[in-house]
Amino acid sequence: DTGVSQNPRHKITKRGQNVTFRCDPISEHNRLYWYRQTLGQGPEFLTYFQNEAQLEKSRLLSDRFSAERPKGSFSTLEIQRTEQGDSAMYLCASSGIQGGTGGYEQYFGPGTRLTVT
Amino acid sequence: GQSLEQPSEVTAVEGAIVQINCTYQTSGFYGLSWYQQHDGGAPTFLSYNALDGLEETGRFSSFLSRSDSYGYLLLQELQMKDSASYFCAPRQTGANNLFFGTGTRLTVIP
Numbered sequence: 001d002t003g004v005s006q007n008p009r010h011k012i013t014k015r016g017q018n019v020t021f022r023c024d025p026i027s028e029h030n031r032l033y034w035y036r037q038t039l040g041q042g043p044e045f046l047t048y049f050q051n052e053a054q055l056e057k058s059r060l061l062s063d064r065f066s067a068e069r070p071k072g073s074f075s076t077l078e079i080q081r082t083e084q085g086d087s088a089m090y091l092c093a094s095s096g097i098q099g100g101t102g103g104y105e106q107y108f109g110p111g112t113r114l115t116v117t
Numbered sequence: 118g119q120s121l122e123q124p125s126e127v128t129a130v131e132g133a134i135v136q137i138n139c140t141y142q143t144s145g146f147y148g149l150s151w152y153q154q155h156d157g158g159a160p161t162f163l164s165y166n167a168l169d170g171l172e173e174t175g176r177f178s179s180f181l182s183r184s185d186s187y188g189y190l191l192l193q194e195l196q197m198k199d200s201a202s203y204f205c206a207p208r209q210t211g212a213n214n215l216f217f218g219t220g221t222r223l224t225v226i227p
Contacts (some may be wrong), residue, residue, distance in 0.1 A: 033214060042204050042217030043160060056213050091159065104150045104167075104208055106215065108159035 004109035006092050012115045013082055020078045021112045025094030032075050033106060034067055035091040036060065043091055043108075049075060082116045089113050119143045121218030123205060128224045129195055137190045137203050137221045145210030149188045151179050154220070155201045163190070163203075192223070200225045 005024045013019050025032050030051050035043035046065070048056040051072040061067075064082075069075040079086055090113075093106040120142045129135040139149070148167035152160040164172055166181035166188060178191040192199055202222050206215040 031213070035217075040219065042202075042206075042220050043215075045214035045216070048213045050213070058214075093160075104148055104165045104206075104215065105162045106160075108161070110159050 004092055004094055004107050006090075006109040006112050008112055009110060010113045010115075012117065015084060015116055016081055018078065018080045019082060019114065020076055021090055021092075021114075023075045023077070023092030023109060025074070025092070026096070026107055027073075029094035029096040029107070030072065031095045032069055033093040033095075034075070034077050035093065035108075037089045037091055037111070038087075046077075079114075082114075084116045087114055087116045119207070119209065119216045121205065121207070121216065123203075123218055123221045125219065126222045126224070128226060131195055131197060131225055131227050133195050134191065134193050135195060135223065137192075137205075137223070139188045139190070139205035139218075141186050141188075141205065141207045143186075143207050143209045143216070146183065146186075147208040147210055149179070149181050150206045150208065150215060151177075151188075151190045152204045152206060152217070153201050154204065160204065160217075195225050197225050197227070199223060 007022045032049040034046040037043045049069040064080045067077045089111040091111045093108045095106045122140045150165045151163040154160040164179040171180045176193045181188045202220040204217045204220040
C-alpha cells in the first residue's frame with residue numbers, strides 16, 4: 001500500500017484553459033474526497049464519492065468543476081475555463097471502514113498545485 | 118452553518134507542553150478530528166473524539182466536551198518536528214466531509 005497518489009503534482013495553465021487532475025486512493029478505500037486549500041487556510045471540501053457514486057458536492061463546486069470516479073477506484077477532477085481564483089492546492093483524500101463513520105480518519109494525497117496565469 | 122475557532126498561532130519551547138483549543142458550532146455533531154500539516158505537506162490524521170473525555174495517543178492527547186462544543190489537542194514533550202499547522206475538524210451529522218478551519222500554526226523553539 002503506497003498511500004494516496006495524485007498527478008500531476010504541479011500544473012501551470014493559462015486562464016481559460018481546461019485542466020484535469022487524477023487521484024488514486026488507497027486500494028481498499030471506498031470513500032474518496034476532494035478538497036481545495038489556499039495559503040493560510042485549511043482544506044475546503046469540494047466533493048465526496050462512495051464507490052463510484054458522487055454523494056455530496058459543496059457549493060464551492062461551481063458548474064466549471066466536474067469530478068468522476070468511473071469504476072470506484074481512481075478519480076478525476078476537471079476544471080473548465082480556469083480562472084485566476086482557481087489557483088490553489090487540490091487535495092484528494094480517501095477513507096475506508098476503518099476510518100470510521102463518515103470517514104473521520106482520512107488519508108490525504110500530496111496534492112496538485114494549480115497556478116492559473 | 119458551521120464555524121470554528123482556534124488560535125491562529127502558538128509558540129512553545131522544545132520539551133514543553135502545549136494545548137491547542139478548538140470551539141465549534143455545527144448543526145448536529147458526530148465527533149471531532151485533529152489533523153497535522155507540515156508546510157508543503159499533506160494533512161495527516163492525529164486523533165478523533167466521538168465521546169466526552171480524553172483520548173491519548175503517545176505524546177498527543179485530545180479532549181472533547183460535547184456540552185461545551187469544545188475540544189483541545191495536548192502535545193507533550195514538544196519536539197522541533199512538531200512545528201506545523203494543527204486543524205480541528207468537526208463532522209456534522211448527515212455530512213460525509215470534514216470541516217477544517219484556518220488552523221493553528223505551532224512553532225517550537227529551542
